[in-house]
């Protein structure tokens with residue numbers, strides 16, 4: 567069986583590539599990073615190390631790499647022959663890879679009439695659905711009709727903390743032992759892909775929101791507050807009680823919103839929260855605040871990890887949350903010259919002020935109760 571995976575980065579090598587290899591797939595990684603692609607083709611293997619005291623490293627083999635800039639035709643051919651396509655490139659890159667996927671699928675229907683599943687493994691709601699929209703923008707209406715009964719784009723939630731890597735061997739990855747990969751089966755055409763570690767569900771909504779609004783809301787809150795108080799890594803930041811207390815407050819608020827929206831068991835959700843805080847505190851991995859804080863404009867956008875749970879909380883409690891706005895204010899204060907979105911956000915704030923900048927990125931009105939709470943926290947913190 568053949569898999570094509572876009573994005574040979576942290577999650578691509580440390581999670582999706584690993585599980586695909588363990589499920590018997592030959593994995594072709596597609597990336598624009600020539601150094602990584604060259605190493606994949608030269609070494610044909612890498613090791614995944616686990617951030618605990620006990621687990622032994624696992625070797626991932628049967629891999630190949632394609633540089634999609636240098637060899638787009640090879641990407642098309644790989645998609646024509648693939649049994650599954652996955653991505654972990656970041657939400658902003660989905661429109662970029664859509665063209666190559668569209669090209670591959672269009673050639674595939676001329677060559678073979680076999681269903682294919684395409685799963686976007688990105689931290690966002692509706693990632694595969696959005697990828698499908700981008701792919702469909704690239705093909706004719708006739709091709710779209712052909713695609714409809716053949717190619718499925720099921721949405722997914724992926725959870726495993728894979729920090730930036732500093733290993734001697736470029737391809738090796740150090741990951742936390744925990745993982746969860748949940749895929750909605752509704753839109754899959756043909757048989758469900760047999761991948762060890764995937765949990766198939768009828769409806770992804772509760773799973774992706776629970777993951778995004780607990781793991782990623784908490785992670786981002788820790789990162790922005792960590793940056794504000796001058797810490798470099800997530801575990802260091804959480805040794806500061808001011809941050810730990812705010813993190814707890816943030817997760818109680820997003821937790822209340824999730825419990826109200828989906829009827830999760832209160833005790834089970836509290837256990838989930840505590841387990842996640844424990845994962846952030848894992849001293850066996852060093853996860854940079856700047857990695858977790860990356861892309862503040864995306865993270866402050868309407869459907870992402872802060873604005874949506876804050877809105878859900880307001881809707882159910884009829885009062886604005888207290889802690890989520892503090893985390894959002896810290897995001898407005900986040901500075902990192904190497905982060906394009908952080909630079910852009912700071913320039914928006916300088917040009918038009920924090921109120922306009924927040925309204926623009928969050929999609930909330932300037933007099934919305936959440937905007938008011940964020941700006942009050944921002945004024946106190948700056």
Ligand SMILES: NC(=O)c1ccc[n+]([C@@H]2O[C@H](COP(=O)([O-])OP(=O)(O)OC[C@H]3O[C@@H](n4cnc5c(N)ncnc54)[C@H](O)[C@@H]3O)[C@@H](O)[C@H]2O)c1
Nearest residue numbers: 573574575576577597598599654655656688689726727728
């Ligand atoms: N790292 C984590 O802990 C983690 C966990 C769960 C989900 N995710 C999600 O996985 C996705 C990837 O995150 P990551 O941490 O692996 O990032 P990363 O930066 O380590 O990897 C992204 C890879 O995509 C490649 N890329 C960029 N443009 C490309 C293009 N046009 N074509 C092909 N490849 C391209 C980059 O070169 C890089 O190798 C994100 O959506 C992230 O939210 C990350």
Ligand SMILES: O=P(O)(O)OC[C@@H](O)[C@@H](O)[C@H](O)[C@H](O)CO
Nearest residue numbers: 689724725726727728782785858
């Ligand atoms: O990848 P992002 O930028 O959406 O979020 C940064 C981290 O919170 C994220 O990568 C987590 O490590 C991951 O989602 C854990 O499953």
